[in-house]
Amino acid sequence: VVTYTDSEKLLFARSLVQNIPDPEIPVVTLEDLGILRDVTEVDSEIVVVLTPTYSGCPATEAIRSDVKNVLAANGFLGAQVRVTLSPAWSSDWITPQGRQKLFAYGITPPATSADGCLTLPSPAQNTIVAFKAPSGGVRCPRCVSVDTSLVSQFGSTPCKALYKCRVCKEPFDYFKPY
């Protein structure tokens, strides 16, 4: 019988949770999306802390039960999932790897605040949040052209806008900066 130390168990639990796919866009994991805040051990139970993406995101409940099921299937029976709202999730937290996966899957990843496309509200001052299209244009995930136009800011899920490509004429999803 192999026995594991507490820190090994925690590492194992963390790797399990990191690799759980998002229920809505299964090509990216919780780690890729940047919604995993913490995996810790409290009173010998695993505690997973998540940040929801959107207020009304129906995936949050599915993610919560996925995390518990995966952990339970691997022997972490009493695991708790906690949701923290602060600090609010930003699409800036999607990892570079997550962005590549999204693009390969056919969803253009969001422009970031580093591109000047997203001004986040600062609690310290009355900053009004603003979104701008990236200066280079939103790139089509099929033909990689930037000659594209916005169809609707509201797409198939709350996190996506609908674009169309003027070159290959295909519509595509753009993950909104948030």
Next chain:
Amino acid sequence: MPKLAQINVALMKAPIDSPLLADFAAQLDTVNAHAESSNGFLWRLKDDTGNATTISASSPFGSNMLVNLSTWETPDSLIAFVYRNNNHADALRTREKWFEKMPSPHFAMWWLADDEVPNLIDAKRRLEYLQENGDSPYAFTFKRTFEPSLSIVDLKHSKYLLRIADEALIHSQRLSEWCGHGPLLEEDIALGNVALDYLGQARLLFSHVAQTEGRSRDEDDLAYLRNEHEFFNATLVELPNSSAFAQRDYAVPIAKLFLHAAFMRLKWAGLARSLDTQLAAVAAKSIKECTYHFDHACQWILRFGDGTHESHDRIDAALTYLMPYTNEWFVDDEIDEHASAKHIGQLNAPMYDDWIKLIEPVLTEATLTLPARSGFLSRGRLGEHSEYLSLLLAEMQSLARQHPGVKW
């Protein structure tokens, strides 16, 4: 005086009248008598025989679960009984002989207002919440107890939150009436998305209100089991989608969203600095959502206003109809003043000029005129609503009211 409620459940290895539990059953009356004579004991749930064993048959925990629900003056008075009373301490040590070991929490405490009586449905909810979230004012253990002041009703605070939550919920419900009726597919989806954002905001705030109150009602109770006069949304959001032009006039929800999203951009920006950290977190999230809403509404205001004669007339009529109902947003009463003084929220009246600065340039570009400010004042935020809210609630609440406690 606030009082402490506690729930303690135990999964029996055999029926209460079986030989296995015989010695447990035999000492039950003695232990209960000791509890009732303990310092700080207030009340416990019991049946006609004086204990709680027959209650299990009809309890939400199931018939194999023994329940113990009681109220105490303080956590210390409860601790004194649980661990220092000899009879009870003896029973605790032999617990494993009679009861299964449970993976989920079997014990929780919470504070109640003086006039409240705990019930098993609420107790079950708190145990589940404890399992999900660990110790919090809503449900805690001896590992981390909370002071009643953190969870017991600050009525003005919870009413301040309810006004924002109710406005989001009712606006969401009105918008969702467009599902399947949008003027084009993309708009159908867009308004559904916007409605979902508002619903998400409402849900987060209702959960927060439920915890702030520390009373026996949850998010669903707040949405589905309150009556018309207990909703505190501004009247504007409950107004129907119809106009003199059409039964479903798309100019109405667009004008409403335009006015409301502009207002909420300012409101959320202020609330992001709230000392109520949960409210601040909801605000930080919601401001991004309402920025998209405002952007979307602006584009349609431009298209309608600067479009055909009919689209111009319709959006003009919608704005003229709705504008008087916005006056209510910029009035402050004792609820707003309390929130402002406690740095939970901000006063409304000072936001008026900034709001005009947001909407007027868009109207001008759309060849529309800002309607003159009138003296009309609706009273939705005081719980006095238009005739439209009762019909909206009837539709929204019918399922929950006809099937109490129904789950998906």
